[in-house]
Amino acid sequence: MEINRKALIDFVKNEAENCNVFVIGDVMLDKYFYGEVTRISPEAPVPVTRVTRTKETLGGAANVAHNLALMKANTLISGFIGRDYHGESLSAQFSSRGIDTRGLIATDAPTTTKLRVIGGHQQMLRLDFEDALPADDKATNALIKFVKKEIKNHPPRSAIILSDYGKGICTEKTCTEIIEAAKKYKVPLIVDPKGNDWSKYSGADFITPNLKELNEVQKTPAKNNDSEVERAARYAMRKFHIGGMVATRSECGLTLVRSREVINIPTKAQEVFDVSGAGDTVIAIFALAIAGGIAPSSAAYLANLAASVVVARLGTYAISNEELSEALKKEMKNIKRA
Numbered sequence: 001m002e003i004n005r006k007a008l009i010d011f012v013k014n015e016a017e018n019c020n021v022f023v024i025g026d027v028m029l030d031k032y033f034y035g036e037v038t039r040i041s042p043e044a045p046v047p048v049t050r051v052t053r054t055k056e057t058l059g060g061a062a063n064v065a066h067n068l069a070l071m072k073a074n075t076l077i078s079g080f081i082g083r084d085y086h087g088e089s090l091s092a093q094f095s096s097r098g099i100d101t102r103g104l105i106a107t108d109a110p111t112t113t114k115l116r117v118i119g120g121h122q123q124m125l126r127l128d129f130e131d132a133l134p135a136d137d138k139a140t141n142a143l144i145k146f147v148k149k150e151i152k153n154h155p156p157r158s159a160i161i162l163s164d165y166g167k168g169i170c171t172e173k174t175c176t177e178i179i180e181a182a183k184k185y186k187v188p189l190i191v192d193p194k195g196n197d198w199s200k201y202s203g204a205d206f207i208t209p210n211l212k213e214l215n216e217v218q219k220t221p222a223k224n225n226d227s228e229v230e231r232a233a234r235y236a237m238r239k240f241h242i243g244g245m246v247a248t249r250s251e252c253g254l255t256l257v258r259s260r261e262v263i264n265i266p267t268k269a270q271e272v273f274d275v276s277g278a279g280d281t282v283i284a285i286f287a288l289a290i291a292g293g294i295a296p297s298s299a300a301y302l303a304n305l306a307a308s309v310v311v312a313r314l315g316t317y318a319i320s321n322e323e324l325s326e327a328l329k330k331e332m333k334n335i336k337r338a
């Protein structure tokens, strides 16, 4: 595979900021309470964590948008939030990163939030605030209306991401309507799937499952090798009418499959600390490059390289365009040396 790394550096440095990515999905707030545990509660036999520091970060589809914002892309987010403190906090987090929040629709359900209490180095407790049910009709209709209008008026160099975390946004109706609009106005649409029925994603240009997700829609599960992953990807593409597949394969990197193309890209990661969020980085960078008119093979290469940076960091980490340019430069040096 011929990858023009110089052109990719130029893209990341100078053109990413002119690309427009519209992320529609299950947005979440990741919340952390850090502290120390020195005693057991007199009220019940539970440890008491004295909180010394708190942190809130963007999770789920919100983390996809975060990656795009750090790449300096024009990023629009659409999803459901609750009328609660976490919803306000999530909106503020988006705004402070320059992410367009006009597409956030308030519902009666709580804002999906994962709250961890960490005492010393030990996770003591996790509290989930979520409903994970399809939103009410009013909210769903408002979302579809907003999304369709934005797709109709999309600027040049656009792409759409559907980031399904199974928390209620990606119903059959919502997915079908969004994909139809994307097709009508010729905006590439890329899905991060959830669950075992992908018929709602029918007509998408690309899907980015990990191997476990890909295997959920197979009759015979694929092993993590090139030929079985290709076979499984082609089966899903045919069955659900999907244009192409970016199958992420953890320590084996990823595989791009299109009707007449298959490319296996090994991982570049040297040190792996925390793989959480790597899938979000893959879809963000892939969609960004597709929006910018980069060939899918080069877009997949770039996404895989970005993931290698993210897995070397602790926690859910989003990559910036400076870091991605650095990684590309390093790759060029390594190739010259080899």
Ligand SMILES: Nc1ncnc2c1ncn2[C@@H]1O[C@H](COP(=O)(O)OP(=O)(O)OP(=O)(O)O)[C@@H](O)[C@H]1O
Pocket: 209, 210, 211, 247, 248, 249, 250, 251, 252, 253, 254, 267, 268, 269, 272, 275, 276, 277, 278, 279, 280, 282, 304, 305, 307, 308, 311
């Ligand atoms: N252990 C690893 N070693 C090296 N690279 C990795 C490893 N795990 C993940 N990656 C990189 O991250 C990409 C996405 O990883 P993976 O297939 O685990 O997706 P995922 O399960 O959707 O991730 P997430 O945890 O964000 O949901 C891979 O294609 C690869 O580039």
Ligand SMILES: [Mg+2]
Pocket: 192, 210, 279, 280
């Ligand atoms: Mg994933």
